[in-house]
Amino acid sequence: xxxxxxxxxxxxxxxxxxxxxxVIVNTGDGKGKSxxxxxxxxxxxxxxxxxxxYQFMKVPTARFGEHRMFEQIGIPIEGLGDxxxxxxxxxxxxxxxxxxxxxxxxxxxxxxxxxxxxxxxxTYPLIYGWLPLEDVLETLRARxxxxxxxxxxxxxxxxxxxxxxxxxxxxxxxHAFKAGVPAQRGIED
Numbered sequence: 001x002x003x004x005x006x007x008x009x010x011x012x013x014x015x016x017x018x019x020x021x022x023v024i025v026n027t028g029d030g031k032g033k034s035x036x037x038x039x040x041x042x043x044x045x046x047x048x049x050x051x052x053x054y055q056f057m058k059v060p061t062a063r064f065g066e067h068r069m070f071e072q073i074g075i076p077i078e079g080l081g082d083x084x085x086x087x088x089x090x091x092x093x094x095x096x097x098x099x100x101x102x103x104x105x106x107x108x109x110x111x112x113x114x115x116x117x118x119x120x121x122x123t124y125p126l127i128y129g130w131l132p133l134e135d136v137l138e139t140l141r142a143r144x145x146x147x148x149x150x151x152x153x154x155x156x157x158x159x160x161x162x163x164x165x166x167x168x169x170x171x172x173x174x175h176a177f178k179a180g181v182p183a184q185r186g187i188e189d
Contacts, residue, residue, distance in 0.1 A: 021115075021148040022165035023140050027123065027156035030170030031188075037118045037150040038066055044148075045075050049115035053077040054105045056098055056153075057084065057121040065186055078104070081125075098125035106135070112144035123153025126160075133157055 024040070026033035041051045053070065055062070058079035070077045080101025081094060088094045102125070109117050125131045140149060140163055151160060161167050177183065 020145045021143065023160075023163060024148070024150045025156050025161060025164045025167040026150065026152045026170065027154060027161070027167065028169035028171055029154055030172040031175065032170045033152040033154075034066075034120050036168070036170075037120060037152050038070075040148075040150055041070075041075055041116060041118055044116045045073065050113060051075050051116045051118070052108050052114045053118040053120060054101060054108075054122075055079050055081070055120040056101060056125050057081045059083055080104070081121075095125070095128070095130035098128075098130040102131050102135070106139050109139055109143045109147060109149060112147060114147060116148045116150065119149065119151045121153045122151050123156045126153075126157055127155050133159060136160070137163060 024037075026036050038053070041053055044051050053075065055077065058064070059082055060079040062079045067077055067079075078101075081097050082088055105117065105119055105122075108114055122131070122136070126133055126136065137159055140160075143149065151164075156167075
């Protein structure tokens with residue numbers, strides 16, 4: 001490890017532009033995409049801002065750790081899907097759930113009621129062809145200027161990356177699952 005001296009001067013200039021909602025993308029093959037989005041949801045909620053979370057691959061009855069906590073503190077979270085695609089009994093039904101869910105998410109974004117809307121795992125229905133990319137892009141462009149949107153998932157379409165204000169790619173360096181350690185409750189759910 002290389003030891004560094006802490007900065008003695010501010011390492012950046014404060015931007016002078018207008019405050020406005022931003023589009024944030026968390027993508028890549030590493031862990032932490034949804035976790036980072038949920039952290040932003042908590043931060044906004046802690047400031048008294050209205051937040052709505054949509055999970056495109058989770059079932060509406062999901063009871064993962066985030067659902068339990070968000071229910072306790074009053075952040076609405078909605079599962080829109082029917083789980084992992086490889087478990088689906090009917091992929092056309094899965095696609096229809098994504099389309100129906102997108103209409104609800106789209107309405108929330110355009111309504112201006114929410115400071116932050118999280119579109120968790122939206123990249124999957126996009127890359128599976130279940131959602132029209134142009135409609136998502138148009139909605140992001142047309143949203144009220146104070147609305148922030150976070151999109152998560154692997155292989156984010158380049159058109160969304162181009163439109164986004166902030167993009168973070170999570171890179172997997174090591175993963176316990178690859179070493180034979182199963183998913184842990186409270187860590188990966």
